[in-house]
Amino acid sequence: MGVQERRAREKEELRQEIMEAARELFVKEGFDNVSMRKIAEKIEYSPTTIYLYFQDKGDLLDCIVEETLLNLTAKLDSLREGRDPVVDLKTGLRAYIEYWTVHPNDFRVAFMTDLKALDPNRAWRCTAVGAAMYGSLRTRLRECADSEVLEIRDLETAAQAIWAAIYGLVALFIMKPHFPWVDQSTLIDTVVNSAVDSMIPKRVAQLEAVGS
Amino acid sequence: MGVQERRAREKEELRQEIMEAARELFVKEGFDNVSMRKIAEKIEYSPTTIYLYFQDKGDLLDCIVEETLLNLTAKLDSLREGRDPVVDLKTGLRAYIEYWTVHPNDFRVAFMTDLKALDPNRAWRCTAVGAAMYGSLRTRLRECADSEVLEIRDLETAAQAIWAAIYGLVALFIMKPHFPWVDQSTLIDTVVNSAVDSMIPKRVAQLEAVGS
DNA sequence: GACAGAAACTTAATACCGTTTAGTTTCTGA
DNA sequence: TCAGAAACTAAACGGTATTAAGTTTCTGTC
Numbered sequence: 001m002g003v004q005e006r007r008a009r010e011k012e013e014l015r016q017e018i019m020e021a022a023r024e025l026f027v028k029e030g031f032d033n034v035s036m037r038k039i040a041e042k043i044e045y046s047p048t049t050i051y052l053y054f055q056d057k058g059d060l061l062d063c064i065v066e067e068t069l070l071n072l073t074a075k076l077d078s079l080r081e082g083r084d085p086v087v088d089l090k091t092g093l094r095a096y097i098e099y100w101t102v103h104p105n106d107f108r109v110a111f112m113t114d115l116k117a118l119d120p121n122r123a124w125r126c127t128a129v130g131a132a133m134y135g136s137l138r139t140r141l142r143e144c145a146d147s148e149v150l151e152i153r154d155l156e157t158a159a160q161a162i163w164a165a166i167y168g169l170v171a172l173f174i175m176k177p178h179f180p181w182v183d184q185s186t187l188i189d190t191v192v193n194s195a196v197d198s199m200i201p202k203r204v205a206q207l208e209a210v211g212s
Numbered sequence: 213m214g215v216q217e218r219r220a221r222e223k224e225e226l227r228q229e230i231m232e233a234a235r236e237l238f239v240k241e242g243f244d245n246v247s248m249r250k251i252a253e254k255i256e257y258s259p260t261t262i263y264l265y266f267q268d269k270g271d272l273l274d275c276i277v278e279e280t281l282l283n284l285t286a287k288l289d290s291l292r293e294g295r296d297p298v299v300d301l302k303t304g305l306r307a308y309i310e311y312w313t314v315h316p317n318d319f320r321v322a323f324m325t326d327l328k329a330l331d332p333n334r335a336w337r338c339t340a341v342g343a344a345m346y347g348s349l350r351t352r353l354r355e356c357a358d359s360e361v362l363e364i365r366d367l368e369t370a371a372q373a374i375w376a377a378i379y380g381l382v383a384l385f386i387m388k389p390h391f392p393w394v395d396q397s398t399l400i401d402t403v404v405n406s407a408v409d410s411m412i413p414k415r416v417a418q419l420e421a422v423g424s
Numbered sequence: 425g426a427c428a429g430a431a432a433c434t435t436a437a438t439a440c441c442g443t444t445t446a447g448t449t450t451c452t453g454a
Numbered sequence: 455t456c457a458g459a460a461a462c463t464a465a466a467c468g469g470t471a472t473t474a475a476g477t478t479t480c481t482g483t484c
Contacts, residue, residue, distance in 0.1 A: 161402045168380020190373045198406035
C-alpha cells in the first residue's frame with residue numbers, strides 16, 4: 001500500500017506549498033491585501049484548490065500563525081540555561097521582543113489581523129499555542145518565586161502585568177516604526193527590568209540591573 | 213451673504229451625519245465589515261456622496277478616530293489636579309486604560325485597523341493627536357522630575373517605557389477578552405505602579421503604593 | 425422672472441474580492 | 455478494462471471600494 005502513502009505525502013507537500021506562498025504574500029503585502037486568487041496564482045493552481053486544504057482564508061491564516069508561534073516557542077525554549085531563574089526569565093522576555101522586532105511583518109500577521117481577536121473558535125490553533133506560551137511565562141515566574149530571591153504577591157497578576165508590558169513594547173515598535181524611539185536595546189532593558197524588578201526585593205533587583 | 217453661510221452649515225451638518233453614522237457602524241460591526249454602501253444607506257444618500265466629503269474610506273476612519281482621541285484627551289486634561297505630579301501622572305494613566313476598556317470597540321477602530329499602522333501620511337490626523345498625547349505624557353513626567361521626588365535617568369526612555377506598558381495592557385484586554393484575567397482594577401494598578409515606580413526612589417514609591 | 429453656471433447628488437460601470445456549485449479530469453484498485 | 459474515488463477547475467454569486475459621466479437643484483446676476 002505504498003501508493004496511499006505517496007498520495008498522503010503529495011497532499012501534505014501541496015499543503016505546505018500553499019502555506020509557504022501565503023505566508024510570503026501575507027508578510028510582504030499584509031493579510032487584507034492578499035487575495036486567494038493571488039495565492040493560487042503563485043502556486044499555479046486554481047483558487048478553489050486552496051479550499052480543499054483549508055477551510056477558508058481565516059483558517060489558512062490560523063495555520064500560518066500557529067507555525068510562527070511554534071517557531072518562536074522553540075527558540076525561547078532553546079535559550080533556557082536553568083541556572084538563575086530570574087536571568088532565564090529576563091533573557092526569555094528580551095528574546096521574545098527581539099524575535100518580533102526582527103520579524104515585524106510576522107507580528108503584524110499574527111497579532112494585528114482582526115480575525116484572531118474576534119473569536120477563539122476560528123483561531124483555535126493560535127489560541128492554543130498562545131496559551132502554551134503564557135503558561136511558559138507563568139512557569140518561569142513560579143521558578144523565580146520558588147527560589148529564595150523573589151517576592152511575588154500574586155503570581156497570576158505578576159505574569160499578566162509582565163505580559164502586558166512586553167507585548168505593548170513590541171506592538172508599539174511595530175505599529176509606529178517612524179516614531180523617534182530612543183535606543184532600542186536600552187528601551188527593551190528598561191521595560192523588562194521595570195516589569196520584572198517590581199516583583200523582586202530591591203537588593204536583588206539592583207544586582208540584576210548591574211548584571212545586564 | 214447669509215446663503216453661503218447656510219450652505220456651509222448644511223454641508224458641515226451632512227459631514228457630521230456621515231461621521232456619526234460611520235462611527236456607529238464601525239464600532240458595532242468593525243471597520244472591515246462596514247461598506248460605504250451601508251453607511252450611505254444609513255444616512256439615506258448614495259454611496260458616492262460620501263466621497264464628496266471624505267477622500268476615501270480610510271480618510272473617513274482617520275477623521276472618526278481623531279474625534280475619539282480628542283475626546284479622550286479632553287477627559288484626561290480635565291482630571292489634572294496639579295497638586296502632586298506623581299498622583300496626576302498615575303491618575304492619567306489609569307484613566308487612559310479605563311477609557312478604552314469602557315469603549316473597547318473604539319480602541320479596535322482606532323488602533324487595530326491596518327490603515328493607521330501603514331503610513332502616517334494617510335492617517336495624519338490621528339498621528340497628530342497621538343503625538344500630542346504622547347507629548348502630554350512626557351510633560352507630566354517632566355513635572356515629576358522637576359519636583360523633588362523623582363529620579364529619572366532619561367526622560368524619553370521613561371516615557372516610552374511607560375507608554376508601552378500601558379498600551380500593552382489595553383491592547384491585550386481588548387484583543388483577548390476571553391482570557392482569564394485577574395481582577396481588572398488590581399491588574400491596572402499593578403501595571404501602572406510597576407511602570408511608574410521603577411523611575412521613583414523606593415521611599416516615595418512605597419508612599420504612592422499605599423495611597424492608591 | 426429668466427437663465428448661466430456652480431454645487432450637490434446619483435447612476436452605472438470598473439475591477440476587484442471570498443466562497444460555492446457543479447462540474448471535469450486524473451488516478452487507483454479490483 | 456473500468457467503476458468509483460480523489461484532485462482539481464470553470465463559472466458564477468453576491469459582495470467590495472472607487473470613479474466617470476450625467477442629472478438635478480440651487481444661486482446670483484441680468
